[in-house]
Amino acid sequence: MANVLILNGGPRKNGNTAELIRAFSEAAQADSHVVQEFHLQGMTIHGCLSCHQCGKAGKDCVQTDDMEKIYPAFRESQVIVFASPIYFASITGTLKTAIDRLFALWQTLPQAELTNKKSALLLTANQPTWCQTPVTWYHELFTQAMGWEDLGVVYGHGSLYGAGKADDPASVAAAAAIGHSI
Numbered sequence: 001m002a003n004v005l006i007l008n009g010g011p012r013k014n015g016n017t018a019e020l021i022r023a024f025s026e027a028a029q030a031d032s033h034v035v036q037e038f039h040l041q042g043m044t045i046h047g048c049l050s051c052h053q054c055g056k057a058g059k060d061c062v063q064t065d066d067m068e069k070i071y072p073a074f075r076e077s078q079v080i081v082f083a084s085p086i087y088f089a090s091i092t093g094t095l096k097t098a099i100d101r102l103f104a105l106w107q108t109l110p111q112a113e114l115t116n117k118k119s120a121l122l123l124t125a126n127q128p129t130w131c132q133t134p135v136t137w138y139h140e141l142f143t144q145a146m147g148w149e150d151l152g153v154v155y156g157h158g159s160l161y162g163a164g165k166a167d168d169p170a171s172v173a174a175a176a177a178i179g180h181s182i
């Protein structure tokens with residue numbers, strides 16, 4: 001049994017990104033893993049101050065905001081999932097801001113507690129074949145810099161219009177397959 005932390009950077013609670021998260025989560029939970037999702041859009045998360053006070057004064061970060069809910073969940077999780085729609089060829093600013101704040105744990109956690117995690121990236125875009133950058137970003141930055149095992153990237157097609165759910169059954173199935181692969 002693993003603890004799974006999902007950081008959802010998409011604003012639409014019933015959108016395409018949410019559909020990949022649903023497929024992933026149902027599969028993981030069916031295999032008895034415990035999934036905790038943070039919908040970042042509704043949370044107060046400020047940008048990193050680059051103040052170099054990480055872990056000092058008894059706090060992970062000097063700032064007092066909703067990252068204080070994410071830091072303990074990150075510590076206790078064996079699997080970290082990033083989920084986002086593509087906005088102008090990248091992840092949303094909402095997710096990026098939260099990721100920047102993980103710097104505090106990257107700076108302070110013992111190496112063994114940082115690198116013992118697995119990770120996946122769930123993305124949807126209107127034109128996934130056109131915007132490949134986020135996939136490259138994830139592989140280069142996270143699986144290498146963090147030392148994590150890569151469970152995979154799903155880069156699905158999803159329109160902003162219509163039903164508002166990923167109209168890409170192969171990607172939904174791929175998200176479920178990652179959930180089962182933990």
Ligand SMILES: Cc1cc2nc3c(=O)[nH]c(=O)nc-3n(C[C@H](O)[C@H](O)[C@H](O)COP(=O)(O)O)c2cc1C
Binds near residue numbers: 125
């Ligand atoms: C501000 C904004 C920027 C976007 N930029 C891109 C883009 O650069 N490339 C792309 O393929 N789709 C882009 N899209 C479309 C979304 O990524 C796509 O429809 C996604 O599936 C929406 O996810 P959601 O339903 O979870 O909100 C953009 C949408 C918005 C609102």
